[in-house]
Amino acid sequence: MSVRMRAILLPLYAIVTGIVLGGLIMLIYHYNPVSAYGALFSGAFGNASALGNTLTYAVPLVLSALGIAVAFRAGLFNIGAEGQYWMGAIVAVWVGYHLVDWPMIPHIAIALLAAMVAGALWGGVIPGLTKAFVGAHEVITTMMLSYIAIFFGHYLLEQGPMMAPGYLPQSPPVAASATLPYFAPLPTLTDGFWITIVMIILVHVLLFHTTLGYKLRAVGASANAARYGGMNIAWFTVLSLGISGGLAGLAGAVQMLGVENQLSDSFSSGYGYTAIVVSLLARNNPIGILFAGIFFAALSAGSQTMQINSGVSPYMTDVITGIVVFFVAADRLYAYLRIRLSRGAGGSPKGVKAQL
Amino acid sequence: MSVWAQVFGNPELYASTLALATPLALPALGGTFSERTGVVNIAMEGNMLVGAFFSVLVAASTHSPWLGLLVGMLAAGILSMGLAFTAIRLQSDQVVVGMALNLFASGITAFLYNTIYGASGTPPTTPYLPTVTIPGIAQIPFVGQVIGQQNVLVYLMIVLVIVSHYVLFHTTLGLRMRAVGEHPEAADTVGISVASIRYLGVFIGGLLSGLGGVFLSLGLLNSFDIGMTNGRGYIALAAMIFGKWTPFGSLGAALLFGFATALSFALQGVGISSNLVAMLPYALTIVALAGLIGRSRPPAADGIPYAPSK
Numbered sequence: 001m002s003v004r005m006r007a008i009l010l011p012l013y014a015i016v017t018g019i020v021l022g023g024l025i026m027l028i029y030h031y032n033p034v035s036a037y038g039a040l041f042s043g044a045f046g047n048a049s050a051l052g053n054t055l056t057y058a059v060p061l062v063l064s065a066l067g068i069a070v071a072f073r074a075g076l077f078n079i080g081a082e083g084q085y086w087m088g089a090i091v092a093v094w095v096g097y098h099l100v101d102w103p104m105i106p107h108i109a110i111a112l113l114a115a116m117v118a119g120a121l122w123g124g125v126i127p128g129l130t131k132a133f134v135g136a137h138e139v140i141t142t143m144m145l146s147y148i149a150i151f152f153g154h155y156l157l158e159q160g161p162m163m164a165p166g167y168l169p170q171s172p173p174v175a176a177s178a179t180l181p182y183f184a185p186l187p188t189l190t191d192g193f194w195i196t197i198v199m200i201i202l203v204h205v206l207l208f209h210t211t212l213g214y215k216l217r218a219v220g221a222s223a224n225a226a227r228y229g230g231m232n233i234a235w236f237t238v239l240s241l242g243i244s245g246g247l248a249g250l251a252g253a254v255q256m257l258g259v260e261n262q263l264s265d266s267f268s269s270g271y272g273y274t275a276i277v278v279s280l281l282a283r284n285n286p287i288g289i290l291f292a293g294i295f296f297a298a299l300s301a302g303s304q305t306m307q308i309n310s311g312v313s314p315y316m317t318d319v320i321t322g323i324v325v326f327f328v329a330a331d332r333l334y335a336y337l338r339i340r341l342s343r344g345a346g347g348s349p350k351g352v353k354a355q356l
Numbered sequence: 357m358s359v360w361a362q363v364f365g366n367p368e369l370y371a372s373t374l375a376l377a378t379p380l381a382l383p384a385l386g387g388t389f390s391e392r393t394g395v396v397n398i399a400m401e402g403n404m405l406v407g408a409f410f411s412v413l414v415a416a417s418t419h420s421p422w423l424g425l426l427v428g429m430l431a432a433g434i435l436s437m438g439l440a441f442t443a444i445r446l447q448s449d450q451v452v453v454g455m456a457l458n459l460f461a462s463g464i465t466a467f468l469y470n471t472i473y474g475a476s477g478t479p480p481t482t483p484y485l486p487t488v489t490i491p492g493i494a495q496i497p498f499v500g501q502v503i504g505q506q507n508v509l510v511y512l513m514i515v516l517v518i519v520s521h522y523v524l525f526h527t528t529l530g531l532r533m534r535a536v537g538e539h540p541e542a543a544d545t546v547g548i549s550v551a552s553i554r555y556l557g558v559f560i561g562g563l564l565s566g567l568g569g570v571f572l573s574l575g576l577l578n579s580f581d582i583g584m585t586n587g588r589g590y591i592a593l594a595a596m597i598f599g600k601w602t603p604f605g606s607l608g609a610a611l612l613f614g615f616a617t618a619l620s621f622a623l624q625g626v627g628i629s630s631n632l633v634a635m636l637p638y639a640l641t642i643v644a645l646a647g648l649i650g651r652s653r654p655p656a657a658d659g660i661p662y663a664p665s666k
Contacts, residue, residue, distance in 0.1 A: 025464075025467070029471050077451065079590070126642075130642070130645065130646045134645075134646050136642070136645040136646050137597045137645075139593065139594065139597060140594040140597055140598060140641065140642075140645060141642055141645065143590060143591075143594055144594070144638040144639070144641050144642050145638070145642070147635070147637075147638040148635045148638045148639060151631045151632070151634045151635045151638075152631070152635065154631045155629055155631035155632055158629075158631060159629075160629075160631075276455060277455050277456075277459060280449075280451070280452045280455055313466065313467045313470035313471055315462075315463050315466035315467045315470065315582070316463065316467050317463070318459055318460070318462055318463025318464075318466065318467075319460060319463035319464050319467055320463070321459055321463070322456050322457065322458075322459035322460025322461070322462075322463050322464075323456075323460060324456075325452060325455060325456035325459060326438065326442075326453060326456035326457065326460065328452070328456075329442060329448045329449050329452035329453045329456060330442045330446050330448050330453065331446075331448070332446040332447065332448070333442075333446055336445070336446060
């Protein structure tokens with residue numbers, strides 16, 4: 001089997017396994033899996049508005065996941081995309097309502113750019129520099145900064161400088177000139193979708209068709225070899241975490257300017273965490289991330305319909321995705337089981353391992 | 357000035373530091389065992405949730421918090437075998453498996469909670485794990501108020517940290533664990549079973565993380581709620597790294613987080629914006645990490661599958 005076929009077939013095997021095991025769990029608790037999955041599917045793709053919702057939900061997931069993938073490719077675990085997303089959202093909304101009477105294209109452009117810079121500074125510069133110069137582990141710094149960003153957002157809204165007049169913990173709405181236009185064929189879907197597609201292509205080109213991307217992956221594959229090769233590891237650490245944070249910031253901006261239109265206290269995204277799983281499911285491949293992102297978005301969008309129509313807890317979709325990601329990671333399980341079964345129970349695991 | 361004396365002079369601050377550090381120190385300790393043997397473990401969050409849920413499930417139906425504790429720990433131990441098997445036997449990416457287990461655990465506990473308990477939540481009659489008063493110490497002024505009366509799991513946590521330190525650094529088993537985590541080829545050469553030691557490390561990791569979850573559900577609240585671990589498993593991961601993969605280091609980092617969180621509660625009482633104060637634990641950690649402790653180096657073979665050559 002070619003490597004490319006494996007890369008496509010393996011997630012499909014995993015998805016089927018997840019759906020079957022999820023169905024078994026539903027059967028144990030006396031639910032009808034067929035009608036539950038039917039409701040899930042129609043809630044995600046059943047009509048134009050469902051499809052629009054699914055793709056709308058996929059946009060911030062895919063953008064954040066692209067960022068996480070860039071960091072992973074450079075051997076860094078950016079676990080704090082959620083906070084970088086918040087910083088992007090905060091800055092985009094601030095630019096969105098502070099600048100008035102601007103023409104649309106420059107207004108949107110400057111809001112998106114400012115959000116990317118904010119995300120890049122939050123995710124890239126602080127964790128990157130502390131990693132490069134004092135060796136602070138990026139898992140800790142990105143996570144800690146993520147919590148700080150979230151509390152900072154709440155502070156701004158609860159009697160803070162971004163609170164709109166009134167009693168509700170929310171910002172003023174962004175100006176009409178900063179609102180992303182709708183993408184015609186599907187309801188609710190905005191031009192954020194096109195921005196996402198462009199970013200997927202850019203990240204793909206960056207990683208696989210530029211010298212910079214090659215070096216970045218070289219650092220990820222072996223930091224020591226890259227260092228002996230004369231590469232400046234500190235610079236690549238800051239750069240890859242910066243790109244990573246910038247994309248998460250863009251995700252926050254696109255969500256604000258396209259969907260929410262204001263920052264509010266009830267806004268709790270979780271996109272930054274789910275995006276880690278999306279990136280891992282796609283094995284940090286930019287094009288795979290699009291499909292993995294839509295898959296996650298579909299489960300999430302369909303889960304409400306599933307609950308309403310067949311009474312199954314919407315958290316069932318987390319069970320299924322957990323199983324899917326598990327089986328993608330455990331890619332050698334199929335080969336392992338095949339060899340075990342063909343040898344019978346007496347097959348020695350050591351021999352199995354040698355063949356894997 | 358008097359406000360600060362009132363905040364820092366209150367033994368309650370230090371007592372809650374200990375209580376808040378416990379559900380971080382236990383999974384950090386668990387992660388230490390797993391990673392010392394060479395398996396990267398980011399599944400503490402999931403292990404905690406499973407421990408929290410199944411301990412309540414059993415404690416509520418049998419009215420025995422101790423049976424609940426046991427089953428909660430075991431459930432987490434069993435879940436962690438998913439990580440162990442894929443990491444050791446299938447050489448899977450341990451970070452991906454860890455995330456998968458976290459997702460699965462948060463899904464299955466929430467699904468079972470909704471399905472079994474519905475809208476009413478876990479029974480209010482679920483028994484607690486007891487709070488213990490240490491005679492003699494509890495009567496000492498100040499100190500007694502801090503360490504004299506705590507939940508039984510707080511004391512157990514302290515004992516486990518000491519025992520773990522002893523096991524890891526002063527026994528043959530601990531030497532083997534560290535050898536397998538640093539240089540599996542060498543360990544294999546002298547006849548140590550790399551796979552068995554790693555299974556053991558991950559299993560202990562699951563048990564201890566599960567115990568952290570049990571503390572949240574049966575120690576603090578006598579109930580389970582969806583997502584009740586609230587990211588503590590990830591903070592424990594940070595505490596483990598911060599503590600340089602040692603039991604006392606993990607405890608120290610957990611105490612720092614616990615203190616900063618307790619301080620943020622105390623400061624809210626004196627009228628400082630709760631959101632700004634809530635940033636404190638996280639900001640403190642970054643400052644401490646950047647300025648004080650410097651580089652944390654993981655065990656050399658951490659996360660690298662061991663494939664013996666034929």
